[in-house]
Amino acid sequence: MSIVLSEEKADRLDSSLSKLLDESGATYAMLTDMGGNLLSKAGDESFDGAALAVLTAANFAATKEIASLIGEKDFSLLFHRGENENIHFSKINADIIMIALFKPYLSLGLLRLKVDSIKEELHEILGE
Amino acid sequence: MAIINFKEKIIQIKIVYYGPGRSGKTTNLEYLYSSLKKKFNGDLPSKLITIDTQGDRTLFFDFFPIELGKINGLDLKLQLYTTPGQVMYESTRRLVLKGVDGVVFVADSLASREEANLESFQNLKDNLAHHKLGLDDIDLVFQWNKRDLSENGIPLLDMESMENQLNSSVKTKSFPTSATLGTNVFKTLNVAAKLSVTSVIEKLLDKKHDLPN
Numbered sequence: 001m002s003i004v005l006s007e008e009k010a011d012r013l014d015s016s017l018s019k020l021l022d023e024s025g026a027t028y029a030m031l032t033d034m035g036g037n038l039l040s041k042a043g044d045e046s047f048d049g050a051a052l053a054v055l056t057a058a059n060f061a062a063t064k065e066i067a068s069l070i071g072e073k074d075f076s077l078l079f080h081r082g083e084n085e086n087i088h089f090s091k092i093n094a095d096i097i098m099i100a101l102f103k104p105y106l107s108l109g110l111l112r113l114k115v116d117s118i119k120e121e122l123h124e125i126l127g128e
Numbered sequence: 129m130a131i132i133n134f135k136e137k138i139i140q141i142k143i144v145y146y147g148p149g150r151s152g153k154t155t156n157l158e159y160l161y162s163s164l165k166k167k168f169n170g171d172l173p174s175k176l177i178t179i180d181t182q183g184d185r186t187l188f189f190d191f192f193p194i195e196l197g198k199i200n201g202l203d204l205k206l207q208l209y210t211t212p213g214q215v216m217y218e219s220t221r222r223l224v225l226k227g228v229d230g231v232v233f234v235a236d237s238l239a240s241r242e243e244a245n246l247e248s249f250q251n252l253k254d255n256l257a258h259h260k261l262g263l264d265d266i267d268l269v270f271q272w273n274k275r276d277l278s279e280n281g282i283p284l285l286d287m288e289s290m291e292n293q294l295n296s297s298v299k300t301k302s303f304p305t306s307a308t309l310g311t312n313v314f315k316t317l318n319v320a321a322k323l324s325v326t327s328v329i330e331k332l333l334d335k336k337h338d339l340p341n
Contacts, residue, residue, distance in 0.1 A: 002130045002227075004332050011133030035129035035227025036191075036207065037140050048174050050193045055177065057160070058188060061223040 012125045016118050018041035022101070024114035027085075028101040031092070031122070032056055039096070052062060055090060056099055060108065080110065089117055092122050129227025130328040132202065135339055139202040141324050142209065142227055143317070146252050147234035148244035149213030150272045154178065156234060157190050157210055160317065163310065166196065172316035188212065189224045194317075199325055206321055213248065222255045230267040230324030232316055234307070235290060237274045239283040242293070249294055263298055267323035270295055270302035271316050 005013070017029040021043050029034035036057035043048055064074045064100055078089040081104070088100045100110055131140040145153040161176040179188035190210040197204060211221040233252065235245045256262060270290075278284050287304060295302055301319050305312040 002332055003132070004330070005131070005133040005135065007135045014135075031129070033129060033227070037129060037131040037142070037227070039133070050174055051177055051191070051209075054191050058179075058223070060131065060227070062188070062220075065219055065223075074288060087202055 003037070003039065005039065009125055013040035013122070014042060014119050016125065020114055020118050024100070024102070024111045025106050026088075026100045026102040026111060026114075027116050028099075030056075030099040032097050032099065034060065034097065040098065043044075043101070054096055060097055077112075088112070088115070093120055093126065096126065098124070099123075104110065130324075132328075132332055132334060133155060136139070137202050138325070139199060139203055139325065139328070140205045140207060141197060141229045141321065141328055143230040143232060143233055143320055143324060143331075144224055144228045144317035145208070145210040145232045145304045146221075146225075146242060146248070147211075147213060147271075147273075148248040149235055149250075150173045151213060151234045151236035151241070151245075152307040153210040154190050154211065154270075156190050156271075156273075156305075156313055156316075157208055159310045159313050160161050160208070161192050163284050163314070165250055167217075168295055169312050188220050191326075196321060196329075200329070204321070204325060206317075208317075218251075218255075221251070222258050225259060226260075228259075228266055229328055230258075230269070230320045230322050232269050232271060233294070234271045234273050234327070235278070235294060237272050237284040237287075237290070244284055246298075257322065267320060267321040267327055268300050269316055269323065270300065270306075271312070272303045273305045275304040275310065275314055 002030050011033060012090035017040055020029050027044060030051035031043040033041040034057050038049055038053040045112060061105060063078060067074045076091045080087045085102055086102050092098050098115060129142060145156055149152055157176060162180040165172050174193045176192045178190040192208045194206045195203060196206055197223050209224050211224045213226060272287050303316045307313055
């Protein structure tokens with residue numbers, strides 16, 4: 001699946017991500033496809049965004065293989081806890097992953113709730 | 129899986145270096161990376177990402193993004209990947225091919241690797257088929273790598289027979305290369321990029337209605 005993002009679509013994706021940051025308290029959000037192509041991002045980026053997109057896609061692909069080893073189709077959500085940063089990955093649809101960075105004092109439950117709540121909006125923008 | 133983003137004005141294309149184990153796929157990327165790093169005085173926005181095992185065999189992939197000027201007013205970004213060549217890393221090879229636009233097949237010129245080249249090429253076709261793609265759906269370029277070794281008296285396959293064995297049905301461009309010395313490394317990439325960009329633009333832009341005029 002190749003993707004053409006018009007200016008309008010790209011703007012709407014950007015503002016959905018900014019809204020997620022405002023509402024959840026996350027510091028950074030990104031959308032990437034399963035091929036590691038960065039689609040949209042919002043928030044402070046003090047790292048290589050292209051690399052994050054690529055490694056996330058690879059991470060998803062690798063855990064999908066783990067899933068199939070234990071008889072699951074895939075894992076729709078991944079979460080890594082760090083000392084100063086946490087990272088949350090969730091599947092928006094079969095081809096798109098959302099990445100959110102958030103501080104350890106923020107509630108994971110709240111973040112998951114907020115991510116879920118903008119999924120529909122993203123589906124609509126991505127034309128589903 | 130190419131991406132065109134009209135807000136950021138970028139067109140992004142995925143090129144995968146494929147080939148048997150130890151044929152020089154990672155060396156290609158390392159050469160590109162170190163030459164560009166030198167050219168920009170160490171000031172590159174992205175690093176070469178490499179996930180390898182002990183003994184420098186690629187475990188997952190190597191990755192490096194390059195920006196290559198403008199096309200139709202859009203910045204061209206290439207995402208370069210290598211695959212692990214060793215036979216046992218089948219599933220990761222398949223994963224890296226997801227969304228591929230162009231493939232550089234790095235064939236090993238060593239006479240002893242004739243069979244490995246053929247096996248890897250068949251494996252490329254099988255793994256593309258896994259993504260419901262055929263060789264016609266991607267842009268392919270061949271490298272006959274390690275040509276420099278002939279100077280040391282090491283027996284190499286002659287290029288004509290490599291053409292016959294690998295390129296007789298596809299009939300695409302091929303280059304004699306030495307990834308360690310950098311011979312034709314940039315040239316292969318340029319041609320692969322040009323072919324892929326042309327097909328992506330044809331495929332994506334001609335069919336879409338939401339284009340700016």
